[in-house]
């Protein structure tokens with residue numbers, strides 16, 4: 662049986678990592694999910710991220726997000742480094758996990774490339790689609806949770822957390838274009854991307870996500886569930 666790929670997307674500081682960790686903890690105590698795990702239907706829950714979900718990816722992540730040791734990174738170089746990270750991530754982590762029936766909770770995926778390198782940097786959307794396809798070999802998420810937060814609010818949250826990485830340091834206009842990218846993606850892929858209002862409290866957002874995932878569990882595994 663195929664596993665499920667659940668992706669968290671959104672601008673800097675939208676709460677992706679916070680909510681991914683909440684969902685991970687919640688799954689470990691949800692009776693339906695536990696039941697499915699005990700039946701051997703979902704061997705593992707894997708928490709991962711892009712960039713940086715593999716040893717090679719960690720090196721690529723530090724090139725992409727680190728400080729300017731190598732000088733400015735050209736836009737197409739950036740795009741190709743993200744694509745390389747993704748191709749490795751799919752081959753080494755995501756595809757084998759899904760083939761085993763496991764769940765993969767992933768912090769950012771293909772939509773981030775469309776939003777940041779497409780809408781943010783202005784690179785060709787059809788080129789990005791081609792590279793995403795090469796990297797993923799067509800593996801799309803089963804559910805993408807887009808944490809929708811005003812880009813400026815997200816940057817303020819990130820700033821409060823500490824130093825800003827190379828992408829976070831880009832202009833406010835860049836981050837607003839990224840936000841518009843996520844808006845267009847959500848409008849175009851309503852079956853796959855669910856928009857979550859991320860302005861509220863951590864707990865309120867976590868509850869919203871749990872309700873959604875609980876419903877999906879019934880849709881995906883209903884005939885295996887006792888309740």
Ligand SMILES: Nc1ncnc2c1ncn2[C@@H]1O[C@H](COP(=O)(O)OP(=O)(O)OP(=O)(O)O)[C@@H](O)[C@H]1O
Nearest residue numbers: 672673674675676677678679818819822861862863
């Ligand atoms: N709902 C919330 N309300 C207020 N602060 C929040 C909320 N969710 C997360 N935060 C705080 O905002 C900061 C950014 O959250 P988090 O790291 O989860 O975002 P992110 O989307 O993963 O960011 P990045 O894109 O930088 O990885 C953290 O300091 C976190 O504690």
Ligand SMILES: [Mg+2]
Nearest residue numbers: 677678679768
């Ligand atoms: Mg994060």
